[in-house]
Amino acid sequence: DAIADARALSRRGAPGGRVGRALTRAQGERLLEALRLDLGWAKVPIIRNRQRALGFVESPLDRFGPEPP
Secondary structure: OOOOOOOOOOOOOOHHHOOOOOOOHHHHHHHHHHHHHHHOOOOOOOOOOOEOOEOOEOOOOOEOOOOOO
16 A cells, blocks of 8 residues: 655746646645546545654554544
């Protein structure tokens, strides 16, 4: 198994004076969601607010924040 993190970035203009087509945030999200579905990739929940019990080392004693929606 592998995890891929895809992100979309919109730029108003391209180098050399050429103006590219800019995407809004919502259009970028829809584009990435369509790409994920076409590739057959599943969504992976992101673990947030990790509080490590042993400082900088991962351990089974680590605590996590609230469940994502």
